[in-house]
Structures are given as structure tokens and as C-alpha cells.
Amino acid sequence: MDARFEQFLDANVNHVYSFVKDPVSVGHPAENGISFSVIVAAKPTRVRTFQAVVFLRLAKGKPTEKGGQASRRPSKGNSFLKKNSVMKMECVILAGGGSSRMGRAKADLRLGRRTLLGHARALAAELGLPCRVQSRDDTPGQGPLGGVVTALRRARAKGTERVLFLGCDMPFLTAELTQRILGVDADAVFASVKGTVGFPFALSPDVLPKVEAQLTEGRRSLQRLSVRLRARRIRVLAAEAAQLQNLNTPADLAAARRGA
Numbered sequence: 493m494d495a496r497f498e499q500f501l502d503a504n505v506n507h508v509y510s511f512v513k514d515p516v517s518v519g520h521p522a523e524n525g526i527s528f529s530v531i532v533a534a535k536p537t538r539v540r541t542f543q544a545v546v547f548l549r550l551a552k553g554k555p556t557e558k559g560g561q562a563s564r565r566p567s568k569g570n571s572f573l574k575k576n577s578v579m580k581m582e583c584v585i586l587a588g589g590g591s592s593r594m595g596r597a598k599a600d601l602r603l604g605r606r607t608l609l610g611h612a613r614a615l616a617a618e619l620g621l622p623c624r625v626q627s628r629d630d631t632p633g634q635g636p637l638g639g640v641v642t643a644l645r646r647a648r649a650k651g652t653e654r655v656l657f658l659g660c661d662m663p664f665l666t667a668e669l670t671q672r673i674l675g676v677d678a679d680a681v682f683a684s685v686k687g688t689v690g691f692p693f694a695l696s697p698d699v700l701p702k703v704e705a706q707l708t709e710g711r712r713s714l715q716r717l718s719v720r721l722r723a724r725r726i727r728v729l730a731a732e733a734a735q736l737q738n739l740n741t742p743a744d745l746a747a748a749r750r751g752a
Contacts, residue, residue: 580653583616583623586639587660598661611663618667637712648697659691661739680723689718
């Protein structure tokens with residue numbers, strides 16, 4: 493198998509049950525010359541357990557031989573992954589909260605086969621983004637806004653152009669919804685439910701001075717931040733709202749486990 497394709501699988505698919513390693517012809521090549529390409533995608537379930545799905549795309553006509561191997565048509569690829577490869581992006585999972593209502597660190601709690609932090613990591617992997625877990629802020633005790641400032645400072649120092657922010661307590665969030673956030677070309681983009689913004693959201697490090705100014709003023713609200721940044725708001729449909737559920741209490745966790 494091509495080494496780059498294998499690396500892609502490792503980065504983007506959690507469980508691959510089967511895949512085709514070598515070029516294959518269906519039927520008798522001399523008679524029909526039907527070849528196919530293999531596309532592997534990750535399919536999320538409710539608790540973010542992934543199942544490999546293999547699609548076969550038939551190509552008409554006989555494969556032409558070159559160097560002992562069937563030549564392949566260049567693939568257009570995944571436009572979302574192409575966009576990510578052009579813009580330097582990263583995912584930051586904010587895991588520095590006190591978890592006072594839960595009574596213990598949320599990141600280590602298990603739901604299904606993963607911890608809550610593991611679910612967030614899996615989402616970043618599905619999106620093809622490098623991921624960083626931030627558990628310590630430059631200004632502790634300032635809520636999510638303190639984590640945002642710390643993450644944007646580090647991103648700016650590394651030359652990162654855009655940061656996707658995830659919480660570590662939202663195990664039902666899907667790649668499809670998150671891609672809608674990342675698909676908007678703006679310095680600040682927030683998910684919005686009934687006019688209230690929250691995770692997930694994406695920011696450019698260029699907005700750092702405004703975020704720092706708000707933190708200095710003691711205003712830690714993400715709602716206020718979105719107004720200050722004139723952020724684009726992506727409306728989450730009623731059918732999608734459950735994806736944004738936070739697990740804040742033992743009762744929330746117990747209910748999620750019953751439904752898993």
C-alpha cells in the first residue's frame with residue numbers, strides 16, 4: 493500500500509476492518525477490464541465509535557498498463573481536506589475547567605469505549621486536524637475565555653492561521669456539523685442555538701487583541717465575545733441540537749450512558 497495513503501488512514505480512520513491493498517480488477521480483466529478505486533470514510537455513531545465504510549467506484553474501460561501496474565486517474569480528493577491543507581489549522585480541546593458540578597475531572601470519564609477527552613480527539617482526527625489538549629491557562633480561573641487567549645497566543649507564535657475550539661464534554665458532536673463551522677471564511681465563527689453561541693467555534697489568531705481586551709475587562713462571556721468580534725453565527729437545527737449537549741453533572745453522564 494502507498495505509504496501516504498496508509499498515513500491518511502491512520503490519521504483519519506479509527507477502526508478499519510478491511511481495505512484493498514493492491515490494484516484489483518473485477519471479473520476477468522481480458523474480458524471486461526473493469527477496475528475500481530477504494531474510498532475509505534469514517535462513519536460516526538452516537539457515542540463516536542467509528543466503523544470503516546468502503547465504497548467501490550467502478551471505472552469504465554480497460555486499465556492501461558504502465559510499469560507493470562494499472563494506471564489510475566487522478567482523484568479530485570476531499571475538498572474539505574484540501575482546504576485544510578492550504579490553510580494552517582489546528583484543533584484545541586479546552587480541558588482546564590474545574591469540573592465542580594461533575595465532582596471530578598471530566599476528561600477522564602468514560603462513555604462507551606472512550607473517555608470524554610478521547611471522543612474530542614477522535615473528532616479532530618476525523619477532521620484531519622492536528623490536535624492539542626490545553627489543560628493549563630496563562631490566566632487560571634477565567635473560564636473558557638482564559639483558555640481561548642492562551643491557545644491563540646500559542647497559535648500565533650507557531651504561525652497557525654485558524655484554531656477550532658472544542659470542549660472535552662461534548663461527546664455527541666459530529667464532523668458534519670463541525671465542518672459547517674470550518675467551512676465559513678471569517679475570523680470568528682460560532683455555532684448558535686436559538687441565538688446563543690457556544691462550542692464548537694473557530695477563531696483566527698488575528699482577533700487575539702480583542703479577546704485579551706475583553707478578558708482584561710473581566711467579561712468572560714463567549715456570547716459577548718461573539719458580539720465584540722462580529723462573529724458569523726452558524727444556526728444549529730433543532731434536529732442537531734442534541735449534538736451540543738454538555739455533560740456537566742453525574743446525572744448528565746448517567747443519562748448519556750443509558751442512551752449509548
